[in-house]
Amino acid sequence: xxxxxxxxxAGIATGAIYACMALAVVxxxxxxxxxxxxxxxxxxxxxxxxxQLMQWGVPYWGAFVITLAFSFVGxxxxxxLLFKPLAKAxxxxxxxxxxxxxxxxxxxxxxxxxxxxxxxxxxxxxxxFLGSQLISTHQAGMIGVTMILLLLLFFFFRFTRIGxxxxxxxxxxxxxRLVGINTSWMIALGWGMAxxxxxxxxxxxxxxVFLEPNMMLGVLIYGFAAAVLGGLTSPFGAVIGGFLVGIxxxxxxxxxxxxxxELKLPIALALIIVVLVVKPAGLFGRPIVKRV
Amino acid sequence: xxxxxxxxxxxxxxxxxxxxxMTLGYGTSLAVLALLIVxxxxxxxxxxxxxxxxxxxxxxxxxxxxxxxxxGQFSLGQSAFYAxxxxxxxxxxxxxxxxxALTLPISGIICFGFxxxxxxxxxxxxxxxxxxxTFALATAMPQLLKLGVFEPWTGGVQGLVVTKPDAPFGLxxxxxxxxxxxTLAVSIAIYVAxxxxxxxRSGRAFMAIRDNEIAASxxxxxxxxxxxxxxxxxxxxxxxxxxxxAIAVQFVAPDSYTITLAISLFLGMVVGGVGWLPGxxxxxxxxxxxxxxxxxxxKGLSGAVFGILLFxxxxxxxxxxxxxxxxxxxxxxxxxxx
Numbered sequence: 001x002x003x004x005x006x007x008x009x010a011g012i013a014t015g016a017i018y019a020c021m022a023l024a025v026v027x028x029x030x031x032x033x034x035x036x037x038x039x040x041x042x043x044x045x046x047x048x049x050x051x052q053l054m055q056w057g058v059p060y061w062g063a064f065v066i067t068l069a070f071s072f073v074g075x076x077x078x079x080x081l082l083f084k085p086l087a088k089a090x091x092x093x094x095x096x097x098x099x100x101x102x103x104x105x106x107x108x109x110x111x112x113x114x115x116x117x118x119x120x121x122x123x124x125x126x127x128x129f130l131g132s133q134l135i136s137t138h139q140a141g142m143i144g145v146t147m148i149l150l151l152l153l154f155f156f157f158r159f160t161r162i163g164x165x166x167x168x169x170x171x172x173x174x175x176x177r178l179v180g181i182n183t184s185w186m187i188a189l190g191w192g193m194a195x196x197x198x199x200x201x202x203x204x205x206x207x208x209v210f211l212e213p214n215m216m217l218g219v220l221i222y223g224f225a226a227a228v229l230g231g232l233t234s235p236f237g238a239v240i241g242g243f244l245v246g247i248x249x250x251x252x253x254x255x256x257x258x259x260x261x262e263l264k265l266p267i268a269l270a271l272i273i274v275v276l277v278v279k280p281a282g283l284f285g286r287p288i289v290k291r292v
Numbered sequence: 293x294x295x296x297x298x299x300x301x302x303x304x305x306x307x308x309x310x311x312x313x314m315t316l317g318y319g320t321s322l323a324v325l326a327l328l329i330v331x332x333x334x335x336x337x338x339x340x341x342x343x344x345x346x347x348x349x350x351x352x353x354x355x356x357x358x359x360x361x362x363x364g365q366f367s368l369g370q371s372a373f374y375a376x377x378x379x380x381x382x383x384x385x386x387x388x389x390x391x392x393a394l395t396l397p398i399s400g401i402i403c404f405g406f407x408x409x410x411x412x413x414x415x416x417x418x419x420x421x422x423x424x425x426t427f428a429l430a431t432a433m434p435q436l437l438k439l440g441v442f443e444p445w446t447g448g449v450q451g452l453v454v455t456k457p458d459a460p461f462g463l464x465x466x467x468x469x470x471x472x473x474x475t476l477a478v479s480i481a482i483y484v485a486x487x488x489x490x491x492x493r494s495g496r497a498f499m500a501i502r503d504n505e506i507a508a509s510x511x512x513x514x515x516x517x518x519x520x521x522x523x524x525x526x527x528x529x530x531x532x533x534x535x536x537x538a539i540a541v542q543f544v545a546p547d548s549y550t551i552t553l554a555i556s557l558f559l560g561m562v563v564g565g566v567g568w569l570p571g572x573x574x575x576x577x578x579x580x581x582x583x584x585x586x587x588x589x590x591k592g593l594s595g596a597v598f599g600i601l602l603f604x605x606x607x608x609x610x611x612x613x614x615x616x617x618x619x620x621x622x623x624x625x626x627x628x629x630x
Binding site for chain 2: 037086092104218
């Protein structure tokens with residue numbers, strides 16, 4: 001029984017990583033109505049920027065704020081330059097654009113900072129949290145940051161004019177335009193916010209998985225699995241989904257023989273497929289009703 | 293956020309391609325074919341090997357083209373089907389001593405089944421979600437192949453070595469050249485079959501689904517069946533390409549079939565022109581030669597070059613090689629008149 005509780009706790013700790021990423025995935029979907037494959041790479045690039053700033057002697061929180069601003073502006077710039085002209089193009093063209101962005105960012109990060117693994121500092125320290133050996137203060141901090149982010153986003157999208165305008169622009173662009181919302185800029189804003197959330201996720205994840213250009217690939221897949229499990233339309237579901245995926249992964253690793261570390265991605269894949277077959281809307285998502 | 297979506301006003305996932313524009317005329321086809329037959333007689337073995345790979349990737353790109361260009365579904369997981377085909381062929385040849393030519397249809401059938409089964413849950417997804425689910429499949433595949441359970445067959449991380457077949461009947465040909473002509477014959481057969489498939493009732497059903505799913509089902513097209521069938525056919529052809537690839541490279545290992553391969557194939561399709569089958573060979577040439585050139589300039593640059601070129605294609609020639617060929621034809625027509 002103790003083994004079980006320990007594994008669940010450890011699962012919650014790793015789940016915080018996935019929750020962070022899933023939150024970014026779902027929020028972007030809500031804001032721009034597309035899933036961005038380059039999300040993980042954008043987050044990775046931001047994290048490298050933060051690392052570089054710290055190498056130049058900027059203190060952690062200073063670097064944190066500068067990186068947030070950089071990611072926000074960078075996200076908007078990418079949308080204005082590359083994706084605004086594609087707004088009316090078929091989905092295929094958009095997917096190709098995301099893939100291209102993925103390749104470019106990954107390759108440039110490798111060129112600038114090379115592929116060696118780098119240590120990334122944590123602001124929370126890494127001592128055991130409340131005397132438990134399983135959750136470090138960093139992981140507890142990460143869970144806290146995810147929760148705060150979720151709350152802020154919830155209030156932003158529910159109670160601010162601009163948050164409501166963004167949701168309107170994403171779900172019914174024509175009607176949103178008719179009531180005077182500048183939908184084009186709302187999408188740019190969505191990209192900016194998505195990039196900023198991604199950079200927070202990146203900076204929280206980097207101390208755990210270490211910093212290198214390919215660090216986000218696995219995390220992105222897990223984030224997607226979590227988002228699918230929680231329901232792609234629900235930010236709350238995404239966070240819960242993240243923790244569940246973390247717990248599930250750890251329990252499967254402990255109790256099912258033959259599953260070790262090398263099976264991590266296939267578990268995510270299996271989870272995605274099972275959820276899609278059994279409950280496509282996810283645990284907390286709304287089923288999408290189509291009017292014909 | 294409203295949960296009700298207006299389907300009628302939604303743009304189709306893939307732009308419709310007129311059926312006539314999907315293939316080449318007889319004259320051009322024969323010219324290309326003649327070129328493919330004659331050139332290997334005059335070049336070195338290494339170039340023959342590269343041409344073999346060109347045909348193999350062209351097959352894989354074409355398979356994706358059938359899925360995306362005609363039935364309108366995305367896949368970023370083609371590398372997984374390619375891997376299954378390659379491993380099936382390698383295991384059959386090395387463990388069970390089955391003739392290499394016989395392993396191709398078996399790989400094709402196994403991949404067809406695999407693709408068909410994967411198409412079932414994929415039915416629930418469209419557009420970007422389907423792309424992301426297949427993306428997950430592609431990233432998970434190398435790890436699945438490394439699994440300890442399968443190690444007696446797959447050879448684990450080390451992979452398997454495959455023997456290259458000799459030319460049969462004592463033909464005076466090098467192994468590379470024989471393999472090239474063998475691949476060419478298989479490719480032509482599959483190309484002709486695919487063209488015919490798209491012209492048939494099933495092909496028209498694929499295209500109806502691509503253009504408007506609801507209208508297609510109203511006309512009596514079994515949407516679920518044809519969507520999974522498109523996945524199966526695409527996976528089957530990719531599997532045959534994978535099997536040929538394993539024989540040509542003489543080696544299979546989990547890390548040859550990563551997401552990079554899937555992205556390359558996707559890229560090849562976009563560059564060649566979505567829905568234009570002959571464009572597959574242009575796309576294939578692009579994904580084979582461009583990384584070589586880019587790596588020659590600076591190591592690790594190929595990703596950036598790929599990405600930037602892809603953006604250029606999207607912005608300047610959104611229909612890829614098809615558009616270039618149409619413009620070229622118009623130019624020739626003008627020159628003739630004047």
